[in-house]
Amino acid sequence: MKNYGDPSSTIPYQCFMGRWEGLCKTFxxxxxxxxxxxVHMDVYWNEVGKSWHLMEDxxxxxxxxxxxFHTDxxxxxxxxWAVSDQLSLEGTELTPFNYVFVIDSKVSNTLVFNNHYFLDPNTRRIITHKLQNGKTYVFQIQDFVRIQQPWRI
Known part of the structure; x- marks a missing residue:
């Protein structure tokens, strides 16, 4: 059973929990x-407030x-932060609904700068700037809708 946490919680990263469906546009x-x-995403707590799992398809x-991608x-x-065979990642909550991540992707050989904006509790936009060999490679916008949200037990 996946732990999506308490939807009313204000702890950092709680707003990511759930199943998401999205579209990634590349420029x-x-x-x-x-x-x-x-893009299909499932995000759930391994241990609430301490580690979470990201599955991004x-x-x-x-x-x-x-x-x-499967990343703890x-x-x-x-x-x-995270380190795996696929990537290394660091992230920071700037406000309760705006997060930034820097990802070194071993899969695409790019350095990825992601800015996550939660437009509302069930709508998220990610603006991505990817670098390859120190130069802008592509920009991407990913728009997600949460299709399964956390619920209280």
Whole structure:
């Protein structure tokens, strides 16, 4: 049984918990649209307030293809981090509904800067700037809708 936590909790990263469906749009460094692909995400606590699991399933990760990430992310207050065969990650809560992440992706060989904005409790936008060899590689916008939210036991 997955632990999506208490939806009324204000602890950092609680707002990420649940199942999400999204669309990732990719743009060139000059802003030209390149492609769009579906993304499926399931996020749940391993231990509430201490670590959470992120499953992110890209139907087509730009220039990589079908890719599924499984990452355990550890939390200390507003800060989080992860290290796996696929990536290393650091994140910070700036406000209760705005988070930033820096991800070194071993899958796409890019340095990824993500800014997560929760437009409302069930709608999230991620604005991504990807670098490869120190230069802007692509920009991406991912829009997600929560399809299964935490519920109280």
């Amino acid at each position: 060139s460094p000059r802003g030209e649209f390149i492609e769009a692909a579906a 890209f139907e087509n990760l730009y220039e990589v293809g079908k890719t599924v 992310i550890f939390v200390e207050g507003k800060y989080c």
